[in-house]
Amino acid sequence: MTIIEKNINNFSIVSLRGILNASSAPQLKTHFEQSPENQPVVIDLEQVDFLDSSGLGVLVGIARKKKAASAVFKLANLNERVKKVFEITQAYTLFDIYDDLAAAACE
């Protein structure tokens, strides 16, 4: 999985590309462990080809840490495959989900 990070409006935009599963989840976890906990973050999931329960677990863990640090954490651009997983698992109840990256990266 490729992780590309850039900054827009003081938000850290993390774009994921590839497969987010048990083998790539630790990579994402490590990436966020290295960044400040109170940094507002938007994760762009448009290019994620596959997401499994371990991948969801990492996203839930990051969301929990951001909430504890009172930092903004949003998901954006969920493609149909990813959206399906969020729907089935009802994980959408834990996240702020936007259909547009620019809208998500606004205060």
Added chain:
Amino acid sequence: MKTIIITKGIEYRWLRDIFPGRHPLLVTLCNKPFIEFLIDFCILAGSTGIRIISDEVMSDVEKHCENGSRWGVEISYANLLPTDNVQKVIEKNSRFCSNERVMVINGLLFIHYDKRSDYRSFFASLPVGEVIECSNGNISLTGAASGAEHQEGAPPLSLPVVDGIDKYYRLAAGILHERLTHYVLPGYNNEPDCFIGRNVVLQKGVSVIKPVIIGNNVQILAGSIIGPGAIIGSNVIIDRESRVSESIVMDNTFIGEQLDVDRKIAEGSLLIDPESGCSLTMEDPHLLSGIKQPTTTGSALQWLAHRIAAAWMIMILLVPYLVIKPFLEWSGLLKTKKIVYHSVIPGENVSLTFASIEKKSVLGTIALFLSLDRFTWLFKVLNGHFALIGCRPVRTDQTIQAANNNLGLYRPGVFSYSEAEKWPENDIDSDIVDHYYAVHSNFIKDISMTQKALFNRINQESSI
């Protein structure tokens, strides 16, 4: 123009309670699902794209409406948080809205409209803001008006409040008696006040008195009288010499012979008096009962694999269980209590011995290593009440989430998928994992997940 339809679970809880087997947006009114009335209205108002947004699972709605090609519009779906207001929803769906005029239908609304009127130019000409409201919700517009002028007067538009079974019944009766021509309703309509679906068999001596709506795949046996004011759903059998008048018979219902159903709603084995709200469940299937739909056999192999694996585990663990259990009981490391859980078979319960073993001694460690606390549960896999691995079982004093039940996500297991994954920290996390694998599992994956669950349990300090 585009339309956003926002529905929140709390608004239609009453519909879930009365018609538990289906998503509230798919509950039929005059044999037409609720959501289809909304889609028709959106199209009349000039919408080319519709986004249905809910804080609950919408798989059933998505399966029914698909991408909207049936109506010639683009239908998409999104989720929201229960705390989100309209402004937040528009913000979250800004790509869909894309600076166009957007009609927001906020709430589970039934809209009184007339298909013969011009709503397109009416909505195009209205200024931004609320168009109409009722206690169930409102319709509002965002985005600049197109500048088009609406020549005629305002077309008929009202929002009747539908928040109970009595109002649902009155609404259906009102459409049947006064507004049949206002909506596109399913069925052949060769003469006024009469809609008849496909594959309807009327036996000798059947009388049909208008106004009446009959769905698809209906058998009305000899000597029955249907109507006036009857709405008969699809897949319904009305046995001989019965009479149905001013009543609604929902889909998949059997009405027994020589019954007189007047001013009632029949849903499966449930008979509801809409005026008082009282309902009666018929125990005698010859009087009133639900018609079961054939189930898919896709999971048969999975169930067979679970049973074989459970039988194998019973054979392996029987001797250790018989030898170790008395010692654990004697030393006080094993505590048991009976708990009744919901079975995988709808409507059935299963009583299980919940055993907790503490890992304080060598025997306790061995017992946990072998998962002997779950040994007696394995027999429930053989009789089909439990899966070997599935979601965590729900006690009968707790309610299975309606959405999960409808989607077949409730498949309790001796071991749970969340035990096989290491990340869940609380019940919500465990639900996410259980739901994920309930949909994505197969018998090979189930065996590997069972092994993982068994392995993870070794590290537990106790089985509590």
